[in-house]
Structures are given as structure tokens and as C-alpha cells.
Amino acid sequence: MSTGAGDSPAYQAIERGSLYSLDYRVFIKGPQGIVSPWHDIPLFADKDKSIYNMIVEIPRWTNAKMEMATKEPFSPIKQDEKKGVARFVHNIFPHKGYIWNYGALPQTWEDPNHVVPDTGAKGDNDPIDVIEIGSKVAGRGAVLQVKVLGTLALIDEGETDWKLVAINVNDENADQLNDISDVEKVYPGLLTATVEWFRNYKIPAGKPANEFAFNGDYKNRDYANKVIGETNEFWKALMKEASPALNTISHVPEAVHQATDEAVTAAVESTPEHGASAALPGDVDKWHFVQG
Numbered sequence: 637m638s639t640g641a642g643d644s645p646a647y648q649a650i651e652r653g654s655l656y657s658l659d660y661r662v663f664i665k666g667p668q669g670i671v672s673p674w675h676d677i678p679l680f681a682d683k684d685k686s687i688y689n690m691i692v693e694i695p696r697w698t699n700a701k702m703e704m705a706t707k708e709p710f711s712p713i714k715q716d717e718k719k720g721v722a723r724f725v726h727n728i729f730p731h732k733g734y735i736w737n738y739g740a741l742p743q744t745w746e747d748p749n750h751v752v753p754d755t756g757a758k759g760d761n762d763p764i765d766v767i768e769i770g771s772k773v774a775g776r777g778a779v780l781q782v783k784v785l786g787t788l789a790l791i792d793e794g795e796t797d798w799k800l801v802a803i804n805v806n807d808e809n810a811d812q813l814n815d816i817s818d819v820e821k822v823y824p825g826l827l828t829a830t831v832e833w834f835r836n837y838k839i840p841a842g843k844p845a846n847e848f849a850f851n852g853d854y855k856n857r858d859y860a861n862k863v864i865g866e867t868n869e870f871w872k873a874l875m876k877e878a879s880p881a882l883n884t885i886s887h888v889p890e891a892v893h894q895a896t897d898e899a900v901t902a903a904v905e906s907t908p909e910h911g912a913s914a915a916l917p918g919d920v921d922k923w924h925f926v927q928g
């Protein structure tokens with residue numbers, strides 16, 4: 637898989653199985669071999685400058701819902717499914733698929749046993765989500781270096797689901813974007829469109845509109861950085877659990893469940909070799925019109 641400018645050349649995406657099928661996996665290879673993008677890629681690319689690593693799960697303009705498999709060893713990116721069927725997001729007029737590069741920050745976890753005081757809702761049991769609003773379409777499995785500008789607090793089916801807003805530090809506009817208040821100046825309309833996107837994206841599938849904490853207002857950079865710090869602490873605690881509900885096999889020295897070469901080989905070989913893509917659903921380009 638190609639990696640564009642601004643991607644970290646230290647990491648490589650290794651595809652297995654067939655794109656758009658349930659056996660599709662993207663493993664991430666670092667300088668020392670296969671790693672867990674969730675556990676082994678450092679949260680910070682540059683801590684002093686608050687620059688984070690971001691793992692891209694879904695490239696902009698695509699519809700296939702992909703996410704790190706938090707229950708599988710080495711957390712490869714996989715095709716999300718519902719009742720055995722691959723999940724694709726619908727296009728809500730006037731959008732096409734995801735309207736940003738979508739992914740997660742490594743070494744974070746939204747603890748489902750913790751009620752977030754500011755939202756009143758528990759964590760969603762996943763790494764924290766990020767939308768990267770830069771000019772380029774990033775590759776699936778790319779590791780970007782981003783600065784975080786702010787966050788939305790989506791309440792998705794009763795769970796807190798932070799959506800961090802970030803910019804690739806190598807983007808042509810990165811110097812102009814330093815806090816959430818800069819976004820409207822550089823990308824007029826994007827923040828409003830983003831709230832609408834998250835509010836409505838499950839409606840064509842028969843679900844209600846999503847809700848937001850804080851009336852759908854964005855929190856700023858300082859607030860977002862604080863949220864990230866908290867989810868990093870929850871992740872650290874998870875890595876110390878003897879019998880976690882999620883897979884925590886890792887190369888990080890503090891991890892209770894240590895990775896081995898044998899475990900890497902077994903994880904990769906449990907998946908089929910990379911094959912031809914499955915067909916996209918016939919209605920993947922359809923526009924859906926919802927009442928705002």
C-alpha cells in the first residue's frame with residue numbers, strides 16, 4: 637500500500653485477505669517487525685510539541701468502515717461487520733463517504749467502566765478516534781504525525797465517543813491551524829459539516845440521529861489534549877490487567893502480555909494471503925437525503 641507525503645516511513649502497511657471482505661486485515665510493520673498499532677506505536681511523535689502519532693483506518697472519500705481489531709493479537713485493521721455483513725457508511729448528501737482521514741490515536745482507551753464527568757456517559761471501549769482534516773488522502777494503515785486542534789463529544793448509542801480534530805503537521809496549511817478557532821478561517825464550513833455528518837450518518841441504516849455533549853460545540857486544543865492524557869492513563873491501566881477483555885499483547889516493556897516472534901507469526905499466518913478485492917456493494921455511491 638502506498639504511503640503519501642507526511643506519513644511516517646518507519647511504518648509499513650501489510651495487507652492480508654481480500655479488501656471489503658471479512659477476512660481483510662492490515663498489519664503494521666515497524667523497523668523491528670510486526671507491531672500492534674494500538675499498543676506499540678508511541679502516542680507522542682514529539683511530546684514537547686504535543687505532536688501525536690495517528691493511525692489511519694479509513695481514507696477520506698471511502699465508505700468501508702475499518703477499525704483496529706482490539707480483540708485480536710497485534711490489532712490489525714479489519715473490515716467492520718454487522719451480523720456477518722461488511723459495513724459501509726452511506727453517503728449523506730452532499731458528502732461522499734468519510735469527509736476526512738479517519739483513525740485513532742495509539743496507546744489510548746476509552747474505558748467503558750469510567751463515566752466521563754463532563755459528558756455523563758461511559759467510554760466506548762475503543763482507542764480514541766481522530767479526524768485528520770488535511771489536504772491529502774492518507775493511505776489505510778498510514779501513520780501520520782498530527783497536532784490536535786480540538787474535539788467533539790459524540791454520544792453514540794449512550795457512550796462517550798470523542799472525535800478529535802487534527803491536522804497532519806506536514807500539511808500545506810498546518811502552520812495556520814493551531815486551535816479549533818482557526819479551522820473556520822482556513823476551512824469555512826468544515827466544522828458545521830462535520831457535526832452534521834456525525835449526527836446523521838446512521839440514519840439511512842434505520843438508527844436515530846446521534847447526540848452530542850456540550851450541545852455539539854467543539855472543545856479547544858487544551859481540552860482535547862487533556863482528554864487524550866486521560867485516555868492514555870486508562871490504556872496504561874488496561875496494559876497491566878491480567879485478564880483483559882481486549883487483546884493487549886504488546887512489545888512495550890510495561891505490558892503484562894508480552895509479544896513473541898511465535899505470536900507474531902501465528903497471528904499473520906492465521907489470515908489468508910493478500911488476494912483480489914471483493915466487490916463493493918452496488919449501492920455504495922447512492923446519495924441519501926435526510927431531514928436536518
Ligand SMILES: [Mg+2]
Nearest residue numbers: 760762765797
Ligand atoms: Mg470511538
